Structures are given as C-alpha cells and as structure tokens.
Amino acid sequence: MSLSEKPKPALGIVGLGYVGLPVACSFAKAGYAVTGFDINRARLADLKSGKDKTGSVDNSDLESKTLSLTHDPSALKQCDIVIVAVPTPVDQAKRPDLSPFKGGCIRRWPELETGRDRCI
Ligand SMILES: NC(=O)c1ccc[n+]([C@@H]2O[C@H](COP(=O)([O-])OP(=O)(O)OC[C@H]3O[C@@H](n4cnc5c(N)ncnc54)[C@H](O)[C@@H]3O)[C@@H](O)[C@H]2O)c1
DSSP states (O other): OOGGGSOOOOEEEEOOSTTHHHHHHHHHHTTOOEEEEOSOHHHHHHHHTTOOTTOSSOGGGGGOTTEEEESOGGGGGGOSEEEEOOOOOBOTTOOBOOHHHIIIIIITOGGGTSSOEEEO
C-alpha cells in the first residue's frame, strides 16, 4: 500500500488557541478527522458558533465537516495522534512552565497517556 492509499490517522488537538486552532483547521481542510479539545467553554462556544475572536483562522475554516470541537476529553480516546498546544509560560529565568501540559493535560486525562503519539 502506498503512503497516499493509507487511511489518514484520526487527530486530536488539545488547546485551541493561536497555535492549536490553525493546526486543527489545517488538518481538517486536508481531510483528516480532527477532534479539537479545550477547557475554555466560552472559547468553544464562540468557535462552535463560527467565530474565532483571535482571528487566527478564517471563520469559514470552522465549518469543516471533519472538524469536531469539544470540552469532553473522552473524545480524545478515538484519536491516533494527539497534538498538545496548551500555554507554556516562561518564568524570570526563561524556563518554560510545563505544568499546564503535565498537570493540566497528561495527568488529568489519561486518555493522552498510552498508546498514542503526542507532541507539544
Ligand atoms: N502564539 C505563538 O505565536 C506561539 C509561537 C510559538 C510557540 N508557541 C507555543 O505554543 C503553545 C500554545 O500557545 P498559544 O499561543 O496557542 O496559547 P493560547 O493561550 O493562545 O491558547 C492555549 C489554549 O489552550 C487552552 N488550554 C489551557 N490549558 C488547557 C488544558 N489543560 N487542556 C486543554 N486546553 C487547555 C486554553 O483555553 C487556550 O484556548 C505554547 O507552548 C506556546 O509557547 C506559541
């Protein structure tokens, strides 16, 4: 089977901010089934109503049929690859604070822990 014939993996994007949302929309545009997950319900409500207040994507990109947006982490169970794009603010010594990633995502939602690829 050639690479182009292989089924596309299902993707999960955690954190739908300046980075995560364009990534989610780009993959959805390319025909991947994308599950976008965020803890911010107000942000999700805006996106679901077709509005990205940050202007990082065209509002029409939010209409993709292969893009699903959710507050439910269990939806990530169906994803083959999960991309995490949550904040990693730096401290005064310019060290990134990974606690939103480690504590907020990985430990809290074991759906992300096993059997999947993931990246920040
Ligand atoms: N914005 C940039 O220009 C830029 C450039 C290079 C790298 N980065 C890096 O990309 C990462 C994401 O940055 P950003 O600018 O998209 O941040 P952002 O603040 O715009 O978006 C982060 C999103 O993650 C959500 N979130 C926070 N904690 C969460 C959790 N535990 N589970 C699910 N969602 C959660 C927030 O609600 C928010 O919608 C950071 O590590 C940042 O350093 C950003």
